[in-house]
Amino acid sequence: MSFYDQFIRQLQDGPLAKWAEDLPNQIKHGLDSTRFGNITKWQQAINTLPDINTSEINIDSAAIQIGLTNDINEQQHKQLEQQLMLLHPWRKGPFNLFGLHIDTEWHSDWKWDRLKDHISSLQDKHVLDVGCGNGYHCWRMAADGAASVIGIDPTVLFNMQFQVMQKYIQSDTVMVLPAGIDDLPEKLESFDTVFSMGVLYHRRSPIDHIKQLMDCLVHGGELVLETLIIEGDENSVLVPEDRYACMRNVWFIPSTDMLIRWAERCGLKNIRIVDVNQTSIEEQRSTDWMTFHSLKEFLDPKDSNKTIEGYPAPKRAILIAEK
Secondary structure, X not given: OHHHHHHHHHHOOOOOHHHHHHHHHXXXXXXXXXXXXXXXXXXXXXXXXXXXXXXXXXXXXXXXXEOXXXXXXXXXXXXXXXXXXXXXXXXXXXXXXXXEEEOOXXXXXXXXXXXXXXXXXXXXXXXXXXXXXXXXXXXXXHHOOOOEEEEEOOOHHHHHHHHHHHHHHOOOOEEEEOOOHHHOOXXXXXXXXXXXXXXXXXXXXXXXXXHHHHHHEEEEEEXXXXXXXXXXXXXXXXXXXXXXXXXXXXXXXXXHHHHXXXXXXXXXXXXXXXXXXXXOOOOEOOXXXXXXXXXXXXXXXXXXXXXXXXXXXXXXXXXXXXX
């Protein structure tokens, strides 16, 4: 567990000390090879990545840039590509490692562009990103001046992909952990800003999820919540019969007015919807780095405004509020 040791030690003397006590066991459970058989293969891929002197890093670009083409030779480039392909599928990004462009399924930079001018400055803030995937947005948050960014995501592969970036970036600011929000202590109240993007509709109780997010915030802290929504009034919410856009674990998709009502019932203040956007097949699509089916295959082939099940096509809203 050496990858996490220094990070855990840093937490032991601060407001997250209580969580630091539980983290070793949480990480051990999250990376248990008896539960996730591919971990050994993924870790081996990371361990055999070439050691490269990185001449330039830019975490504030659309494709997070690590190094330059001239930093590596042809053999290292081939080795890098082979090892990173073992960590397929790459969902969030894009990234550019030493001239190797990882064209991820999602243009996560587009989402960041839609929200970055609406959130409070992250300068010197302590930030939590719930359901962060491989940490793409965590890097963008750090680039905005955050003092610390902790991302949590229970999907092991995404944690492995973060380890790739951290191998070359060596950041003291950003960490992604193999954990979910249920692993955090109650009433943590330690983060200035909490992000939850693409998580709410996967939770069986949206109200409980919002309250969990609020429990992570300091008084006056900011919540940035991005989720699927439908058209409708304050009484409208979609509960899919089975799957939604081929996703089985989708429980509640509210209208924006219903989403605001949920936030109000939880006690959030200064609630506003800052963006509504229908997801396009240009923003979410199959690539060489994510070769499985993507949004195009999840939509009705005769009507792109409907999912393959006949529900309204994915539309997303960003809500911002204060505790």
